[in-house]
Amino acid sequence: MSDQQLLAYIRGELSPEEEDRFLDWVDASPAHKARYRLIRNAWDLVLLSHSDIDTVSTDQAYDLLKTRIQGPREELPGGDHRPRNIRGMLRIAATILLSVAASWYFFKYRGDVSGYHHIEVSVGQRVKLVLADGTIVWLAAGSEFTYPERFSTRKRQVVLNGEAQFHVKSDQQKPFEVETATHTIQVLGTEFNVYAYDEASHFETTLYAGSVLIRDRNRAHQEITLQPGQKLDYDKEKDRNHLQGDIDSTEMADRIEGYLIFNKTPFSDMAERLSRYYQKPIRIKDPEIASYECTGKFYYQEKLEKILEVVRAGRPFGYKITEHEVEIFAQK
Helix, strand or coil, X not given: CCHHHHHHHHCCCCCHHHHHHHHHHHHCCHHHHHHHHHHHHHHHHHHXXXXXXXXXXXXXXXXXXXXXXXXXXXXXXXXXXXXXXXXHHHHHHHHHHHCEEEEEEEEEECCEEEEEEEEEECCCCCEEEECCCCCEEEECCCCEEEEECCCCCCCEEEEEEEEEEEECCCXXXXXXXXXXXXXXXXXXXXXXXXXXXXXXXXXEEEEEECCEEEEECCCCCCEEEECCCCEEEEECCCCEEEEECCCCCCHHHHHHHCEEEEEEEEHHHHHHHHHHHHCCCEEECCHHHHCCEEEEEEECCCCHHHHHHHHCCCCCCEEEECCCCEEEECCC
């Protein structure tokens, strides 16, 4: 099977009969699986480095794929050229350009052979993904995201441990679901943000356009529908929901650009989020400081010291940054 046919399967351009032949071909040999894995990984690199990939034609897509696989060509004696080691180039590209750890594997899902991918975003990095249905996902630092190469015929389901912005492609016949440790978010086509690290003290969803249905995974009948401009904040320790309804719809664009958005956010929650972004625990010694509400936005690569200076302009406090942690304390 040619690389063009492998790419056509990845892009969803094969007929059902052609897909069946492809799956038989993959199952027939470990070498076939390895070749498909190589093409799949190379195409992932293309997706992550081209924001308008959904508008690219089949021929253009194949040209991009060949460029990614072949990489730079080195000159040999006599003027000949040859591509450098393919696997080595993919490793370098994945490390330098993406700064994410990605894995690929086959597994059985309702009787079908499906490819799933798992992305882990490094500290200080952000990643943009374009899913098979055209949905766009922006992942924040420290996030883990699992998504299928192809969605099932009944629904579109992904798994998030972290923070992400979603611009979901509308499909009335196939709901889009985001699974987190505590909640499931179901949408048809909309724009929203999710903060859902497994170990975080709270879960948060902010809706900017469309509508979402949020289900508590521990309470089968507890459902909340958000409207544009609303944010649901669930405190895991207190087991309590808080609904906020004055969210600016322009926040989504800022989040996509890489800004950290805080809107009447308790400083304790803000500190937890900053701890994850900067991989350094922030310990607040004073309860009054912890409850202070913060509103503002900061670029994700801003220095932590600058963010703390801005926050304490509204609520004075002292802080000490060491190699291992940040300590926040009341000023005497």
